[in-house]
Amino acid sequence: MVNQSVPAVSVEEAFRRYVVPEIEVLLRVARSITRHDQDAEDLVQDTLLRAFRAIDRFDGAYPRAWLLTILRNTQRNRVRRQRPVLLADGGDGRDELANFGGGIEPEIVLDEKLLEDDLQAAVDALPENFRGAVELVDLAGLTYEEAAAVLDVPVGTVMSRLHRARTRLREQLGPRHDRRTP
Amino acid sequence: MKLRRLFGRFLHRDRMMCADVMRVMQDYLDNRLDADTARRAAEHLEMCKDCGLEAETYAAIKQALFELGAPPTEAVDRLRTFADALPDGHVS
Numbered sequence: 001m002v003n004q005s006v007p008a009v010s011v012e013e014a015f016r017r018y019v020v021p022e023i024e025v026l027l028r029v030a031r032s033i034t035r036h037d038q039d040a041e042d043l044v045q046d047t048l049l050r051a052f053r054a055i056d057r058f059d060g061a062y063p064r065a066w067l068l069t070i071l072r073n074t075q076r077n078r079v080r081r082q083r084p085v086l087l088a089d090g091g092d093g094r095d096e097l098a099n100f101g102g103g104i105e106p107e108i109v110l111d112e113k114l115l116e117d118d119l120q121a122a123v124d125a126l127p128e129n130f131r132g133a134v135e136l137v138d139l140a141g142l143t144y145e146e147a148a149a150v151l152d153v154p155v156g157t158v159m160s161r162l163h164r165a166r167t168r169l170r171e172q173l174g175p176r177h178d179r180r181t182p
Numbered sequence: 183m184k185l186r187r188l189f190g191r192f193l194h195r196d197r198m199m200c201a202d203v204m205r206v207m208q209d210y211l212d213n214r215l216d217a218d219t220a221r222r223a224a225e226h227l228e229m230c231k232d233c234g235l236e237a238e239t240y241a242a243i244k245q246a247l248f249e250l251g252a253p254p255t256e257a258v259d260r261l262r263t264f265a266d267a268l269p270d271g272h273v274s
Contacts, residue, residue, distance in 0.1 A: 012269035023261050027253040041257050045264055052268045119246050137212075138244055139251025144214070163208045169243055 018063035028140035047071040130165035198226040
């Protein structure tokens, strides 16, 4: 297999250069989408496999966006396989992609345990659309543009949902954590 | 007195007010402002205690959210091992 788009780089080198550094971000996003640790790991594994098979056609530009597209398509296929009955009703997996709701079990150690518990509860309490934006941008570390591509919505929508979500989080956490509060 | 106020306004016409900073706060935290607006916002946050604390609170929440999203290290390691094996054909 020869990399035609980036001739100076071998397929192996291209994979190591463009894909491997994105593994943690892919897993962050997958956990947000699946809300299940094992499913998220399986999803990223499938994504890596597909990326490896397609790396010879990748031009080297915006690897994260390219990988997120693969991850999103992979998840849609997985949902299709798992939920044939729903698809008969016209579903295409988008609902599942946008279905950011409880169940995530982060194994995290934060300095401020109180803030961590409060924060998780506050995130879980957000409306689904807001939660999706927060999880992709703030928890997964995506840009607005990348999050918009994953959610299949305009960037302005991500921005609006994110800003409103943060304001809600700030309001919820504010009374206890606001340094101006006596 | 009026002249001094007018002169002060002219001198500080570049300055942002609290409401201006609140409008761009999220974009400021996400580094999405142009250089000039970011500089003016930073100047305001530096001199205005309330807005500065507000920005710090938002930044602390943003940082805590990123830490909250951290996946288990073992899972990342397993996926790196999987990825490393792909070019060698150990995984099909």
